[in-house]
Amino acid sequence: xxxxxxxxxSDQMNRQMSLTPRWTETLxxxxxxxxxxxxxxxxxxxxxVMLLSAICAQxxxxxxxxxxxxxxRFTGPGTAHLLGTDYLGRDILSRIIYGCRxxxxxxxxxxxxxxxxxxxxxxxxxxxxGKKFDYFIIWLFDIVRSFPQIILALAIVAVMGPSLxxxxxxxxxxxxxxxGRIARAQTLSVKEADYVKAAEAxxxxxxxxxxxHITPNIMAPVIVCLGMDMATMIIWESGLSFLGLGVRPxxxxxxxxxxxxxxxxxxxxxxxxxxxxxxxxxxxxxxxxSEGLRVALDPKERER
Amino acid sequence: xxxxxxxxxxxxxxxxxxxxIILFSLTYLMPGDPASAMLGPRATPELVEELxxxxxxxxxxxxRLGYYLLGVVKGDLxxxxxxxxxxxxxxSSSLPHTALLAVSSxxxxxxxxxxxxxxxxxxxxxxxxxxxxxxxxxxxxxxxxxxxxxxxxxxxxKFPILPSIGAGTDGGILGIATHLIxxxxxxxxxxxxxxxxxxxxSMVDVLDSDYIRxxxxxxxxxxxxxxxxxxxxxxxxxITVIGLGVGKxxxxxxxxxxxxxxxxxxxxIVDAVYARDFPVVQGGILVATILFVLANLLADISYGxxxxxxxxx
Numbered sequence: 236x237x238x239x240x241x242x243x244x245s246d247q248m249n250r251q252m253s254l255t256p257r258w259t260e261t262l263x264x265x266x267x268x269x270x271x272x273x274x275x276x277x278x279x280x281x282x283x284v285m286l287l288s289a290i291c292a293q294x295x296x297x298x299x300x301x302x303x304x305x306x307x308r309f310t311g312p313g314t315a316h317l318l319g320t321d322y323l324g325r326d327i328l329s330r331i332i333y334g335c336r337x338x339x340x341x342x343x344x345x346x347x348x349x350x351x352x353x354x355x356x357x358x359x360x361x362x363x364x365g366k367k368f369d370y371f372i373i374w375l376f377d378i379v380r381s382f383p384q385i386i387l388a389l390a391i392v393a394v395m396g397p398s399l400x401x402x403x404x405x406x407x408x409x410x411x412x413x414x415g416r417i418a419r420a421q422t423l424s425v426k427e428a429d430y431v432k433a434a435e436a437x438x439x440x441x442x443x444x445x446x447x448h449i450t451p452n453i454m455a456p457v458i459v460c461l462g463m464d465m466a467t468m469i470i471w472e473s474g475l476s477f478l479g480l481g482v483r484p485x486x487x488x489x490x491x492x493x494x495x496x497x498x499x500x501x502x503x504x505x506x507x508x509x510x511x512x513x514x515x516x517x518x519x520x521x522x523x524x525s526e527g528l529r530v531a532l533d534p535k536e537r538e539r
Numbered sequence: 540x541x542x543x544x545x546x547x548x549x550x551x552x553x554x555x556x557x558x559x560i561i562l563f564s565l566t567y568l569m570p571g572d573p574a575s576a577m578l579g580p581r582a583t584p585e586l587v588e589e590l591x592x593x594x595x596x597x598x599x600x601x602x603r604l605g606y607y608l609l610g611v612v613k614g615d616l617x618x619x620x621x622x623x624x625x626x627x628x629x630x631s632s633s634l635p636h637t638a639l640l641a642v643s644s645x646x647x648x649x650x651x652x653x654x655x656x657x658x659x660x661x662x663x664x665x666x667x668x669x670x671x672x673x674x675x676x677x678x679x680x681x682x683x684x685x686x687x688x689x690x691x692x693x694x695x696x697k698f699p700i701l702p703s704i705g706a707g708t709d710g711g712i713l714g715i716a717t718h719l720i721x722x723x724x725x726x727x728x729x730x731x732x733x734x735x736x737x738x739x740x741s742m743v744d745v746l747d748s749d750y751i752r753x754x755x756x757x758x759x760x761x762x763x764x765x766x767x768x769x770x771x772x773x774x775x776x777x778i779t780v781i782g783l784g785v786g787k788x789x790x791x792x793x794x795x796x797x798x799x800x801x802x803x804x805x806x807x808i809v810d811a812v813y814a815r816d817f818p819v820v821q822g823g824i825l826v827a828t829i830l831f832v833l834a835n836l837l838a839d840i841s842y843g844x845x846x847x848x849x850x851x852x
Contacts, residue, residue: 377550378557381832382824385790386808390824393812394568470682474794477684478809497688497798500696507688515680522679 268531275527281520288332289339298326300333300487309503319505322495327505331513333487338517341403341482342468346461348407353414354457358445360415361422372419376412384409385471392480402481406468413464414457421453428452459528466521473514489513544840551832556608558828562821563607567600569817578620579815590620594818616825617818619811626822629807634826637796637803639715641788644723645781648730653770653777655731656738660746660773661765671735678732684794687725691798694721704800722799726791730784734777742773775845782838786831 269275288295297317304324311319318327360372379387391405425431426449434444475481476490477497484491489510496506574582574590591597594617595606610617616626659668681689695703702718745751746769754764793805800806804823811819 374553374557377554378561381554381558381835382561382828383786383789383831386793386805386824386827389793389809389812390562390565390820391568393820394565474682474684477794478797480812493685493688497691500688500692504692504696507692511681511685511689514682514685518680518682519676522676 269524269527272527272530274523275531278520278522278524278527281516282524285335285517285520286339289336292333292336296326296329296332298329300329301325301485309499309506311503311505318509319503321492321506322499322502327492327509330487330492331489331509334489334492334510334513335517337399337482337486337488338469338472341399341406341472342465344403345406345410345468345472346464348403349410349464350414350457350461352407353411354418354450354453356411357415357418358422358450358453361419362426362441362445362449364423364426372415376415379409379412382409385474388471389475389478389480392475397475397480397483399482399486402472402475405475406471410464410468414460417456417460418453421456422449425449425452459525462521462525462528466518466525469517469521470514473510540843543843547836547839551836554832555829558825558832559608559611560604562825563604565821566817593618611825616822619819620816621814622816626818629819630804630822630826633802633804633807636801637789637792637805640719640722640726640792640795640801640803641785643719644727645730645784645788647723648727649734649777649781652731652734653738653774656735657742657766657770657773659735660739660742663743668739671732671739674728675732675736678729681728683726683729683791684798686728687722687795687798690721690725705802718799718801722795722801725795725798726788729791734780737776737780738773741776742769745769745773775842778845779838779842782835785834789827789831 266279269279302325304320306324307316307320308322308324309320310316310324313319316326316328318331321327321330356372356375360369363369388402388405388409391408392401395401395405431444431448434448439447472481473488473490473493476488477494478490479494481490482488492510493507496503496508496510499506574587574594574596578586578590595603598606614627616630618625619629622629655667655671655674659665659671662668691703694701701721703721705718746765751764751769754768759768789805792803793809795801796803796806797809804827808820808823808827811817811823
């Protein structure tokens with residue numbers, strides 16, 4: 236008992252002494268409080284299951300997602316194939332699990348790429364408030380935000396050619412101004428803080444100030460946005476794949492499964508139903524989770 | 540306020556200029572030679588040469604950009620590589636279908652959503668309040684194109700009672716209406732959920748405020764307090780969301796129009812993408828973007844009118 240408490244104190248001291256960026260602590264605290272919010276925990280558990288099945292797809296899926304079995308096609312849910320089979324006799328459950336991997340991969344890739352670019356540009360613009368560079372960045376953000384997002388993504392993929400990487404790039408391109416605007420607005424308030432002024436007075440370079448002192452302190456609202464954006468990206472990945480402009484078949488993606496299901500809608504309802512359920516569950520998970528995150532990070536909400 | 544409006548309206552010009560530059564530079568992202576990419580593998584060199592001349596693809600970049608901007612300003616969006624029709628004529632024949640779909644789905648969704656939200660804020664823990672929770676969860680969980688597929692599965696395959704293909708322009712008003720039910724529901728259901736939850740949240744806040752307490756103290760009728768005094772302020776967040784929503788709606792229309800085979804703007808863009816008919820893609824996206832920009836402009840300006848508390852510098 237004594238040892239653990241003293242360990243905790245020393246941990247705490249270490250944390251205060253060391254130069255750990257503040258936002259990692261915010262992140263850990265946020266996750267702890269998300270778990271306390273009703274629904275947030277359910278969302279977190281759902282997302283963990285999704286991540287696990289994305290990572291361990293090859294070990295937990297009962298069949299090879301591309302193994303065809305023409306004799307057993309269009310079967311409904313049963314013991315051999317838990318969720319049934321599609322038009323080539325491929326196991327739907329295995330394809331859902333592998334589709335989860337694609338969804339997570341695209342969403343994670345697009346969200347990280349767009350948030351890194353967006354936050355960097357936004358902080359740079361906010362730090363140079365009122366200068367030409369700031370106006371240029373605001374202009375750039377406003378241009379990209381003018382497009383209906385999915386239509387712009389569709390056009391970019393159409394021009395560059397459909398592939399996993401191009402989908403990630405296109406989705407990231409449509410989303411970065413949203414992070415940029417948040418980051419810029421936050422920077423405008425943070426850069427007036429005393430510790431930034433102190434760093435400036437010490438003669439630190441602007442880039443150092445931006446990366447070490449401003450960026451870590453504006454991350455909380457960005458992180459809330461990340462959670463919600465993951466869900467949007469999952470929808471858009473499957474939407475683009477549904478149109479045949481996303482991941483290439485025979486890769487298992489929820490969108491491609493829906494596309495095939497739409498072709499055989501008269502024959503088997505299961506080919507549409509299961510991917511739709513998968514998308515619906517992941518959407519619910521992310522919205523519960525990000526709602527929890529929002530409540531956890533918003534002091535006004537926490538009082539309720 | 541007037542200064543803000545003028546500034547906001549003028550800002551549209553550089554933004555649209557940037558939009559045009561992005562649409563123009565998309566051609567440079569095309570792998571290989573754009574003309575042969577558009578014409579496909581069986582194009583003869585003469586055809587490629589002809590298209591190069593027609594689209595000014597042989598010129599250097601600033602000249603091409605100049606040609607493109609000049610054309611757009613004159614209202615000439617080019618001609619379709621495949622059908623030879625002018626892009627503007629293709630757009631003007633497809634836009635009404637999308638407009639009808641968007642307006643009817645968002646309009647109905649806004650009325651239902653705001654009413655449900657307001658009602659469930661007034662009567663918390665009533666069946667309607669629980670219904671709103673379920674609908675808003677459903678709206679989040681089922682994106683529009685999945686909703687469209689499920690509706691086709693339910694009402695066209697399992698219980699074939701509603702038409703699933705086309706816009707029903709041959710069947711008169713009734714045909715158009717029956718062909719609109721499913722696509723509009725698919726597009727609107729998410730909005731009903733979202734708007735009802737939004738209205739409920741802001742309505743709960745507003746009902747808590749001092750001026751409502753004052754109104755109650757003056758013994759005004761409950762109904763007029765709720766629907767006249769409270770709703771007027773509770774509806775403010777909804778207005779900006781609807782402005783932003785036009786973009787989402789146009790995006791969702793792409794999928795819904797493909798699934799229900801409605802000859803609208805979204806289907807035109809996607810069909811042109813499949814056919815690599817680049818002028819049509821460019822023109823379609825330009826029109827969708829202009830609509831979105833105008834909707835946002837209107838939302839921003841009207842926001843100032845409904846909420847006089849907002850200060851602009």
